[in-house]
Amino acid sequence: MSATLTEAHPSTVTPEMEKAQRAMIDESTRLPVVLFYASAVFWLLVGTVFALLASFKMNAPTFLDQWGWLTFGRVRPAHLNAVAYGWAASAGIGTGLWLMARLCRTPLRHSKLLIGAAVFWNIGILLGILGILAGDGRSIEWLEFPNYASFMLFVAFGLIAVWAIIMFRFRQPGHVYVSQWYLLAAFLWFPWLYSTANLLLNFQPIQGGAQGAVNWWYGHNALGLWFTPLGLATAYYLIPKVLGRPIHSYYLSILGFWSLALFYSWNGMHHLIGGPFPAWLISASVVASVMMFIPVITTAINHHMTVRGNFQALKWSPTLRFTVFGAMCYTLASLQGIFMAVPSLNVVTHFTHYTVGHAHLGLYAFFTMIMFGAMYYILPRVVGWEWPSVRLIRWHFWLVAIGIGMMVVVLTLGGILQGLALLDPNITFMASLDYTKPWLFLRSISGVLLTAGHIVFAVSFTLLLLKAGSLRTEPTLFGSDQGRQPEPLNV
Amino acid sequence: MTTIVYILLAAGLVFFGGTTLAAFYWAAKTGQFRNLEDGSKSIFDEDEPVGTATDAFADKQADRPLRRGAVAN
Numbered sequence: 001m002s003a004t005l006t007e008a009h010p011s012t013v014t015p016e017m018e019k020a021q022r023a024m025i026d027e028s029t030r031l032p033v034v035l036f037y038a039s040a041v042f043w044l045l046v047g048t049v050f051a052l053l054a055s056f057k058m059n060a061p062t063f064l065d066q067w068g069w070l071t072f073g074r075v076r077p078a079h080l081n082a083v084a085y086g087w088a089a090s091a092g093i094g095t096g097l098w099l100m101a102r103l104c105r106t107p108l109r110h111s112k113l114l115i116g117a118a119v120f121w122n123i124g125i126l127l128g129i130l131g132i133l134a135g136d137g138r139s140i141e142w143l144e145f146p147n148y149a150s151f152m153l154f155v156a157f158g159l160i161a162v163w164a165i166i167m168f169r170f171r172q173p174g175h176v177y178v179s180q181w182y183l184l185a186a187f188l189w190f191p192w193l194y195s196t197a198n199l200l201l202n203f204q205p206i207q208g209g210a211q212g213a214v215n216w217w218y219g220h221n222a223l224g225l226w227f228t229p230l231g232l233a234t235a236y237y238l239i240p241k242v243l244g245r246p247i248h249s250y251y252l253s254i255l256g257f258w259s260l261a262l263f264y265s266w267n268g269m270h271h272l273i274g275g276p277f278p279a280w281l282i283s284a285s286v287v288a289s290v291m292m293f294i295p296v297i298t299t300a301i302n303h304h305m306t307v308r309g310n311f312q313a314l315k316w317s318p319t320l321r322f323t324v325f326g327a328m329c330y331t332l333a334s335l336q337g338i339f340m341a342v343p344s345l346n347v348v349t350h351f352t353h354y355t356v357g358h359a360h361l362g363l364y365a366f367f368t369m370i371m372f373g374a375m376y377y378i379l380p381r382v383v384g385w386e387w388p389s390v391r392l393i394r395w396h397f398w399l400v401a402i403g404i405g406m407m408v409v410v411l412t413l414g415g416i417l418q419g420l421a422l423l424d425p426n427i428t429f430m431a432s433l434d435y436t437k438p439w440l441f442l443r444s445i446s447g448v449l450l451t452a453g454h455i456v457f458a459v460s461f462t463l464l465l466l467k468a469g470s471l472r473t474e475p476t477l478f479g480s481d482q483g484r485q486p487e488p489l490n491v
Numbered sequence: 492m493t494t495i496v497y498i499l500l501a502a503g504l505v506f507f508g509g510t511t512l513a514a515f516y517w518a519a520k521t522g523q524f525r526n527l528e529d530g531s532k533s534i535f536d537e538d539e540p541v542g543t544a545t546d547a548f549a550d551k552q553a554d555r556p557l558r559r560g561a562v563a564n
Contacts, residue, residue, distance in 0.1 A: 250531035
């Protein structure tokens with residue numbers, strides 16, 4: 001540190017010191033972040049195999065049905081749990097740990113807590129998936145894991161929550177950035193949601209229809225109070241950070257967070273429209289679902305206006321391209337969800353493939369794409385090595401972007417036709433299934449594209465961890481292999 | 492057993508509802524909702540200031556301390 005630099009900055013903090021501190025913080029997160037990321041990529045591949053099997057069975061129901069453990073009723077929940085808890089949650093936790101350290105402006109403490117959490121986490125998921133395949137699964141959507149597996153996951157969630165509180169307690173003084181609010185909410189609320197739902201449904205089951213209410217209170221909150229805050233925390237950090245431009249309206253981002261906290265937990269009952277539940281319960285939930293317009297629109301305005309004028313940056317930055325794709329799909333998925341909660345539209349889409357399309361728009365096109373973007377930003381900084389190949393990143397992006405786009409479109413169109421056929425008394429139930437066949441075939445093709453994209457990503461990820469090739473000193477940007485330089489930004 | 496579950500649930504509701512309200516009160520009291528302009532800039536610093544893209548023009552990446560051990564080719 002030179003004297004001139006110190007004089008130039010009255011705060012006596014020089015850019016060199018800040019750079020060194022940031023590098024130290026990034027490095028301190030290395031082991032836990034890489035552990036969670038590597039588990040995430042492993043479970044992504046496992047979940048993708050189950051997804052393909054389940055999808056093929058939709059076209060050929062007798063495919064591989066000679067083994068009980070590979071029947072649709074087991075492969076499908078194995079897919080859901082492998083990608084939701086194994087991939088999405090692990091990737092979200094890895095990203096969240098790094099973000100917590102950066103936003104607390106302090107090196108990561110007590111990494112043993114997190115390594116312990118990662119061990120419990122992976123054993124829990126392994127036991128859970130084996131349990132489902134062995135026929136131990138519970139018939140409760142999003143909570144299919146048997147008790148011996150869900151308990152392990154709860155321990156992992158608990159350890160992470162304790163760690164988050166310790167990190168926040170020892171943060172450097174200063175403003176609490178909006179991403180940190182989202183992260184704290186996710187890390188503290190989710191263990192509670194998870195344990196409450198498991199207590200009421202698996203350990204000490206309540207009776208009758210109330211099980212459905214608890215099931216969807218949990219199922220929807222898993223999306224809204226766990227995945228959504230993790231995804232939005234990431235987008236609210238990465239988009240301004242990559243562009244070097246503060247968020248368009250910070251006021252709106254804070255409003256978005258607190259309105260999400262207020263309204264989201266009421267939403268779950270819209271899954272039960274038409275079910276044997278008190279009308280007020282459903283009505284309150286539909287109203288709260290429509291109120292979600294506030295957090296969704298504030299986030300949409302903020303993300304769009306922050307990137308506006310710099311959309312050319314999507315041409316060269318892998319992080320930004322994946323993250324902005326995800327942020328846009330957050331808006332789409334949420335608006336679609338609001339409309340699906342309106343009873344007159346729900347009557348068509350309920351019990352059809354439309355809902356499956358919506359789930360993939362939310363958990364894949366929004367959350368998974370943001371997590372890919374986060375990994376492209378975080379891993380080089382944590383490991384100290386750049387991504388080995390631009391070409392692999394490009395293939396990854398286009399395979400998964402086209403794959404998920406196609407999947408959402410075909411399931412949406414197929415689902416609407418299926419829903420209308422189900423409502424028509426002149427069409428038999430079997431005939432309504434025939435309408436879905438061509439769409440399910442196209443869906444399998446989109447699944448193959450996604451699978452290819454995941455394999456490309458896994459190869460890229462492994463090469464980076466092995467530090468393959470020569471040391472790159474420049475960030476791996478689209479076009480850099482063709483000698484192109486990124487255009488300057490408008491800030 | 493059932494009673495214990497209900498007590499746990501009620502305690503959870505009070506605790507998590509309470510902490511959320513407390514967090515909101517704390518945020519208002521400590522000025523988290525004031526100076527929003529500065530708040531939005533809290534993720535930038537002298538080394539990565541507003542106006543400097545990271546990921547893209549991060550040409551100083553190579554001499555980060557964490558790469559000291561790495562051998563440049």
